[in-house]
Every structure is written in C-alpha cells, then in structure tokens.
Amino acid sequence: MAETVLRLEIRGVVQGVGYRWSMVEEARRLGVCGWVRNRRDGSVEAMVAGPAEAVDRIVEWARHGPTSAVVSGLDVMAGEGRFSSFDPWPTQ
DSSP states (O other), rough: OEEEEEEEEEEEOOSSSHHHHHHHHHHHHHTOOEEEOOOTOOOEEEEEEEEEHHHHHHHHHTTSSSSTEEEEEEEEEEEEEEEEEEESSSSO
C-alpha cells in the first residue's frame, strides 16, 4: 500500500492549548506516523505519514484541533521521510 506524506503548518491559537499532545493522540489512534512541534512564530508544524485515508483524516482534524484551539489557517504541502511512530517532536 502506498504511503502518503504531508507537511502541515497550522496557525492560530495553537500553542499552550494542548494542540500537539492532542494531535499525537489522534494520529496514534488513526495509525498515522510522523511528528509535531511548536514553532517560534506561534504556529505548529507537523509531518504526517501513512495510508491516504488516515492522512486525510488527520488533516481534517488539524483544521480545528482540540476544543481549546482556534485554527485560523492550515497549509498542506508535500512532505518527505519515513517514520515508525508519531512523536511530539521531529525524530528524523
């Protein structure tokens, strides 16, 4: 089965609201691998990899995040890498 790899940039109120840890839980639940991290500019960046349907579902989740987050923008770009788990920081 082909693997889809995407890089996400999420903007809005996404730091200090549990966004990263909620994404880790959701990605693991969906069987998506990769990582997520806070960026200095206040955004969150993630690399997500897995079956296309699972990756599509985590991208849809990223559009709103946990209930305490306010997502104002989401950029989705081609990503790269191979991952064996989903972590709250880059592991490549």
